Amino acid sequence: MAPFNLKTISVTRAHHGTLHRLQHDSETLSSVATFAVFVPGAVEDFKDKFPLLLYLSGLTCTDENVAQKGCAFEHCHARRVAMVMPDTSPRGDDAADDEAWDLGKGAGFYVDASAAPWSRHYKTYSYVTKELPKVLRACDFADALDHERVSISGHSMGGHGALTLALRNPNAYASASAFAPIANPTASDCPWGQKALKAYLGSADCDEAKSHDATELVKSVEAGTFKMPILIDQGAADSFYKTQLHPERFVDAAKERGCDVTYRLHDGYDHSYFFVSTFMREHIEFHAAALGSLKI
Numbered sequence: 001m002a003p004f005n006l007k008t009i010s011v012t013r014a015h016h017g018t019l020h021r022l023q024h025d026s027e028t029l030s031s032v033a034t035f036a037v038f039v040p041g042a043v044e045d046f047k048d049k050f051p052l053l054l055y056l057s058g059l060t061c062t063d064e065n066v067a068q069k070g071c072a073f074e075h076c077h078a079r080r081v082a083m084v085m086p087d088t089s090p091r092g093d094d095a096a097d098d099e100a101w102d103l104g105k106g107a108g109f110y111v112d113a114s115a116a117p118w119s120r121h122y123k124t125y126s127y128v129t130k131e132l133p134k135v136l137r138a139c140d141f142a143d144a145l146d147h148e149r150v151s152i153s154g155h156s157m158g159g160h161g162a163l164t165l166a167l168r169n170p171n172a173y174a175s176a177s178a179f180a181p182i183a184n185p186t187a188s189d190c191p192w193g194q195k196a197l198k199a200y201l202g203s204a205d206c207d208e209a210k211s212h213d214a215t216e217l218v219k220s221v222e223a224g225t226f227k228m229p230i231l232i233d234q235g236a237a238d239s240f241y242k243t244q245l246h247p248e249r250f251v252d253a254a255k256e257r258g259c260d261v262t263y264r265l266h267d268g269y270d271h272s273y274f275f276v277s278t279f280m281r282e283h284i285e286f287h288a289a290a291l292g293s294l295k296i
């Protein structure tokens, strides 16, 4: 049997590279897990391996939303960056779920749940940080990838994941970026964060919850010690901007701690993939520069 019981779902040519969709048995999630990887196309004079950009998706998403609507692959190919797209939660009949779209399947929140009924399967923090990197090394295209050069990005819930994983693992990523991130999920005016952290961790007000809150995490950074460059884009017409996301709280705290953070507020843009895809190229170029991946 292949390691992790890895199975290829599909291999699709796209933008001079190849989009691989795979499925495996995840020990961490106690469920089947699906993910996708875009591998840039080969060019004769490119002798390096491709660094990785890990992209974490938002509420209700699978790996397919960004693959189909993110407009990323042309730019990944141009900058010789491979893009890794995990699913957002465990799946299957065994995993607990909720009838609402902002909890349960599609809403793993990149934490390890400790409260019932979620704790058996909802370990998306450990899945993304520990198991997925090992699974990537077992893929049949693993030799094309540089598993030591990794950056991280994400949208909304995935933006929360990108920022918190970066802050909790300062040596794991070359750069971090977020599109409209849920930046302060333990705040009382972030209903998504309150609901998810209360369910998964038993409380949105405990130390464990605060250790998954980007604004709280960055406040605890010793001034000048967090060197990873960060890019955040936010749409000013995003209906969740002032009711859920609160990106400026993170940005202000990060600047105060001396972090290298760039924040851009864009008139007229909403929360959708029309917004994400508009700025995707700049995020890939930002990460490519940090990863030392050259334009062909």
Ligand SMILES: N[C@@H](CCC(=O)N[C@@H](CSC=O)C(=O)NCC(=O)O)C(=O)O
Pocket (backbone or CB within 6 Å): 057, 058, 059, 060, 061, 065, 069, 101, 155, 156, 157, 158, 271, 272, 273
């Ligand atoms: N179903 C909801 C809307 C859910 C939504 O907007 N999801 C966003 C992420 S929100 C934060 O994590 C998303 O990326 N959706 C997928 C897509 O392809 O657009 C509703 O009905 O309001």
